[in-house]
Amino acid sequence: MPDQPLWRPAFLADVADIARLSKAHLGPYAEGDAIFAERIRLAPEGCFVLARGPAIVGYFCSHPWMRKKPPALHEMLGEIPAASDCWYVHDVAVDADARGGGVVANICARALDVARSKGFRTAMLIAVSGADSYWKKLGFIDATTEALRLKLKDYGDDAVYMERALSGD
Secondary structure, three states: OOOOOEEEEOOHHHHHHHHHHHHHHHHHHOOOHHHHHHHHHHOHHHEEEEEEOOEEEEEEEEEEEOOOOOOOOOOOOOOOOOOOOEEEEEEEEEOHHHOOOOHHHHHHHHHHHHHHHOOOOEEEEEEOOOOHHHHHHOOOEEOOOHHHHHHOHHHOOOOEEEEEEOOOO
């Protein structure tokens, strides 16, 4: 079906569209072109766009990182730490007319397969704006500690640090 959007790897040429979607869907948590360009350069295997023909209608960005040490919002990483011990689901957004049918669950599973293939046994993310209920359905659990709550203040009062075991999936 030609209208069916499909996930494909993200490229640097997609950055403006990714940043546009981030701004449209994530409000104060939206990040700009430089952040997404860096993520694609550092971990292209974890970055995808949802394309409907030439239009980008969604994105999923993930990369290796350090467990219980989520990157600060709106800050460049510089590099992926050599001692990365976790796969970080950085960001996802999908236009309303492209949602459904497990579109996010499918790309999350694909990214976590990449993580497993690289030897990671844990994935993590920061859920904002009540999205933790969605991520629970995908096997993530609330692992927020008081120390993490302080680190997450830029993500909003309802931010939840979540983890998912990857071994045995």
